[in-house]
Amino acid sequence: MDLGPVTATRHIEFERLRNFRDLGGYRADDGRTVAYGVLYRSDSLGKLRDGDWDRFLALGIRTVIDLRYPWEIEASSRVPEVERFTYANLSIEHRAYDQAEIDPDVDPWRYLADRFAEVAEDGVGEIRQAIELIAEGPGPTVFHCASGKDRTGLLAALVLTLLGVSEEQIVADFALTDVAAVQLRADWEAAHPDRTMRWPSYGRAPAQIMELVIADLNANYGSMRDYLEHEVRITDEITERLRTRLLTNAS
Numbered sequence: 001m002d003l004g005p006v007t008a009t010r011h012i013e014f015e016r017l018r019n020f021r022d023l024g025g026y027r028a029d030d031g032r033t034v035a036y037g038v039l040y041r042s043d044s045l046g047k048l049r050d051g052d053w054d055r056f057l058a059l060g061i062r063t064v065i066d067l068r069y070p071w072e073i074e075a076s077s078r079v080p081e082v083e084r085f086t087y088a089n090l091s092i093e094h095r096a097y098d099q100a101e102i103d104p105d106v107d108p109w110r111y112l113a114d115r116f117a118e119v120a121e122d123g124v125g126e127i128r129q130a131i132e133l134i135a136e137g138p139g140p141t142v143f144h145c146a147s148g149k150d151r152t153g154l155l156a157a158l159v160l161t162l163l164g165v166s167e168e169q170i171v172a173d174f175a176l177t178d179v180a181a182v183q184l185r186a187d188w189e190a191a192h193p194d195r196t197m198r199w200p201s202y203g204r205a206p207a208q209i210m211e212l213v214i215a216d217l218n219a220n221y222g223s224m225r226d227y228l229e230h231e232v233r234i235t236d237e238i239t240e241r242l243r244t245r246l247l248t249n250a251s
Contacts, residue, residue, distance in 0.1 A: 034165065042152070066078055069093070088130070093151055175210070
């Protein structure tokens with residue numbers, strides 16, 4: 001299958017942001033593609049300043065969806081000048097855990113996929129609100145968590161599913177975070193000089209994790225679309241608004 005432009009060049013370079021990228025270019029099942037410049041995913045926007053801030057503003061983003069816990073925002077800040085944006089803090093994860101403390105003797109990918117399953121179960125209300133906000137704008141829109149990997153990765157997978165993007169492309173998009181893994185680990189070490197990381201693969205996002213997540217959703221709910229329809233309660237109207245706003249006939 002042709003997966004389209006699934007490359008590391010999707011990353012938009014910033015000095016402090018490690019994992020900011022455009023979700024444009026993926027092919028939908030109706031022949032259209034996700035438009036560039038309308039939907040972005042990122043690590044924490046609380047790191048924006050100086051030249052990074054100028055570059056961010058140049059993207060014309062109007063809506064910011066922050067998927068972190070309120071205590072994370074208090075510790076690490078939210079997007080600067082929040083009054084510029086339609087801003088929503090929608091903490092989709094309800095059971096906190098510390099990835100740096102993952103037991104290196106367990107299967108880490110299965111462990112992380114199980115945490116995704118918890119988010120899918122606990123966070124249906126916040127997930128629905130996030131998808132509705134992406135569908136209705138104003139746009140362009142960015143959604144983010146701390147590293148732009150797990151919470152952000154799950155929401156990206158669900159939005160792309162509603163757009164009719166194939167599972168292969170969804171998995172490939174998730175795995176692009178691996179490009180930023182070394183920098184994400186270095187940032188953690190700089191922020192925690194008094195701690196020793198227990199799990200050596202901190203920051204990694206191999207395709208296997210998203211493959212497990214998709215398989216779990218399909219097994220537990222029938223399909224990802226069934227999960228979105230029956231658990232998250234995404235209506236046909238919202239799906240159509242999402243597709244109208246984000247898909248284009250341009251190649």
